[in-house]
Amino acid sequence: IENINPLANLIRVPKKETALLSNFELKRDRIARETMRKNVTNISGVPSWMLSVIVRILELSGKQHLEEVWPNLEVFFHGGIAFTPYRAQYERIITKPGMNYMETYNASEGFFGIQDDPSDASMLLMLDYGVFYEFLPMDELGSEHPNIVPLEGVETGRNYAMLISTSCGLWRYEIGDTVQFTSRDPYKFIITGRTKYFINAFGEELIQDNAEKGLAYACERTGAQILEYTAAPVYMDENAKCRHQWLIEFSKEPEDLNEFADCLDSKLQEINSDYEAKRFHDVTLQHLEVVKAHPHLFEEWLKAKGKLGGQHKVPRLSNSRKNMDELLELNGNYRLQ
Structure with missing residues (x-):
């Protein structure tokens, strides 16, 4: 943003000074106030961060759907984290037909990929x-x-x-x-x-793509919606049992958390043969555990670490329990059951 083409600044919002604010809460509020009366046709950003901005815009405007604020909105260019866990929430607050969601793959080191076909989730390598x-x-x-x-x-x-x-x-x-x-x-x-977000504590080789597909299936089956999540192994609890533990912040909770956990577990077994093998008859891995996070838990955790904002992401999967234990302590259920 600091080095953006001056011509681009003529057709973009918010102001550069606002976009460069380091205070997360102030930045979110100012972006909402500066943009809610503009003719915005496309938005771009990290799905989790942009969702929090949109929620603030709807709060300030008193509207239920974003097209009531920006009637000419056509596309959301997203990247940084997987969009799958957030799609249902975006479709709930942006209900206009023909809204497009297009992924881009860029980083400080370069620009690598662009989704060139709305009907194909794959990106074209640049x-x-x-x-x-x-x-x-x-x-x-x-x-x-x-x-x-x-x-x-x-x-x-x-x-x-x-x-x-x-x-x-x-x-x-x-x-x-x-x-x-x-x-x-x-x-x-x-x-x-x-490369660092995976769980392979027991030979299950669980990767983030598996996690996203499993969560999407569980949400579809139970009507739940997810804001943030992380998962880590429980190497051995007080009953000498090993399992995966998932900490999930829901924007819409499932009616039955056990059903959600069952759906997630069954889908992971379906798409990951290594996970299925380790789950066979509960010999190596017990049924996974889902813990509900209190509202804004992950935001509080990132803020405490000085990492609040769109450029910082919640680690999704880890062989280490460090992040999980910190979050559980903050959540008020530190001890494993």
Whole structure:
């Protein structure tokens, strides 16, 4: 924003000074007040952050749906985190027919992908933006001599860590995301997670893409809606049992939390054969546990760490319990049951 083309500033809101505010609550309120009476046709940002801004706009305007505030709104360009857990909430507050949701994949290090077809969730890999791409198969991540795959050697349906070299001086830099190609002509892909966001405590190899699909299914079956979540393993509780523990902040709670947990568990088994094997007869992994987070828990946690705002994301999956234990303590149910 600091270096944006001056011409772009003529057609964008909010003011640059507002966009650069470091105080999260003040920034959200000012963005809402500055934009609610403008003719906004498209919005862009991280889904979780933008949702909080939209909620504030609706509070200030007294409206129920965003198209009542911005009747000419056509598209939301989103990125940074997976959109799947937030889609139902956006469709609830933006009800106009023909609203488009398009994903982009950009970072401080470069611009890598654009969703070019609203009917296809895959993104088109940007080949002419000064980035040289290489890919590390996820099953070789951490090995001493991994097999680095050039772009022409990628396989569809396989998870890779993306490596980039750029004219700015990066050399085989691990961007931190995992991708899976859906097409080789043209090169199209989806983001499946982060190289550090996974659970493989018992050989289950649970990745973020599994988590998003499982949660989407559970929400669909139970009518729930999710704001934030994180998950971590319970290596051994007081009954010598191991399981996965999910801490979820709902914007709309399921009527039956046990049913939600059952749906999530069954979907994870369906899409991840390693997880299914570890869950077989509860020998290695017990049924997962879902803990309800109190409202704004994750926001409070990020604020306490000085990481509140759109550029900071809640870690979704981790082999470590550090984040989970901090959140549970803040949530008021620190002790494992």
